[in-house]
Amino acid sequence: MRTLLFLVFCSSGLAQAGESAYDRVVRTALERAQSELEDSVDIDVAEVDWANAYEQTVGRFTVRTVRSPAFARRLAQRQDAMFPRYQTLIEPGFEPGNMVVWVLPSIDDYNEFGNRYGAEHSSMHGSFLTNEIPGTNFEPIVTYHPGSETQLDMWITHGAVHQFLERRPRGDPDLWLSEGLASYFELNWNLDYGKQALQNYYRRGRTVPTFSLLRQGIGEYQAQPESLFQIGMLFSYLLNHREDTRTVIDENGKVVRQPFVDYLQGLLQGRDVSASPVNSLLGQNLVTLDNDFQRFVMGNG
Numbered sequence: 001m002r003t004l005l006f007l008v009f010c011s012s013g014l015a016q017a018g019e020s021a022y023d024r025v026v027r028t029a030l031e032r033a034q035s036e037l038e039d040s041v042d043i044d045v046a047e048v049d050w051a052n053a054y055e056q057t058v059g060r061f062t063v064r065t066v067r068s069p070a071f072a073r074r075l076a077q078r079q080d081a082m083f084p085r086y087q088t089l090i091e092p093g094f095e096p097g098n099m100v101v102w103v104l105p106s107i108d109d110y111n112e113f114g115n116r117y118g119a120e121h122s123s124m125h126g127s128f129l130t131n132e133i134p135g136t137n138f139e140p141i142v143t144y145h146p147g148s149e150t151q152l153d154m155w156i157t158h159g160a161v162h163q164f165l166e167r168r169p170r171g172d173p174d175l176w177l178s179e180g181l182a183s184y185f186e187l188n189w190n191l192d193y194g195k196q197a198l199q200n201y202y203r204r205g206r207t208v209p210t211f212s213l214l215r216q217g218i219g220e221y222q223a224q225p226e227s228l229f230q231i232g233m234l235f236s237y238l239l240n241h242r243e244d245t246r247t248v249i250d251e252n253g254k255v256v257r258q259p260f261v262d263y264l265q266g267l268l269q270g271r272d273v274s275a276s277p278v279n280s281l282l283g284q285n286l287v288t289l290d291n292d293f294q295r296f297v298m299g300n301g
């Protein structure tokens with residue numbers, strides 16, 4: 001349940017407070033990667049009020065928005081296309097049921113909703129889960145349109161991964177694992193953007209040692225929202241790039257080895273992972289890992 005609280009906690013209250021830490025993080029990162037995040041223009045916007053909002057379902061996803069049916073359909077299609085990536089890694093074959101996404105009309109609506117239905121909240125992330133809405137039997141992933149559709153895809157995926165994890169029979173894993181997976185798949189929409197953002201955080205001294213990153217609580221994520229990008233990119237590095245942890249596939253598409261995937265799946269299934277080489281890496285050799293990771297992010301490794 002910590003993750004659920006985290007998402008609520010990370011959701012709102014920013015309109016009054018001016019630019020929040022998370023806003024600043026996102027704005028700076030977006031400015032640096034703007035060309036890659038350029039959006040197609042919605043030509044058929046016909047806004048209605050929330051009571052008459054458009055709802056479209058594609059596969060597992062139902063998206064509700066006041067913007068247009070085409071917009072709702074696009075978002076649902078893209079989320080359903082992203083879904084198999086995290087299903088395959090987290091729990092192959094597990095079906096979480098219908099995933100409902102509410103794209104509230106404005107940031108004010110979003111904050112108001114978060115204040116009403118969230119136990120705790122802040123402005124750190126643009127989506128949250130709730131199961132506290134009276135009169136409904138589902139838990140929507142709640143968000144708003146920040147202007148960039150890619151950013152919106154990212155926020156929805158972050159919430160959807162948390163929801164997928166939470167609905168599994170085993171439920172939420174440890175916080176670092178949950179945030180690592182949610183942030184990694186969020187960044188799957190644009191890993192170059194994640195890398196550029198993280199380069200900027202290194203230059204400004206806004207990263208934390210991996211030792212702390214793997215142990216920090218919700219409060220630290222709130223105080224330093226850059227941590228979400230950092231842990232998401234760390235997962236990308238370990239899954240796809242680092243020689244002794246990455247997944248290796250041969251020319252016939254067969255998996256040769258996948259140490260970090262095995263480690264993650266072991267943890268997610270509650271298996272003993274103490275014999276895994278990744279367990280030693282994350283348990284003992286963190287200075288080496290920090291240096292290697294920084295070299296990778298800064299482009300020399």
Ligand SMILES: [Zn+2]
Nearest residue numbers: 158162179182
């Ligand atoms: Zn999260």
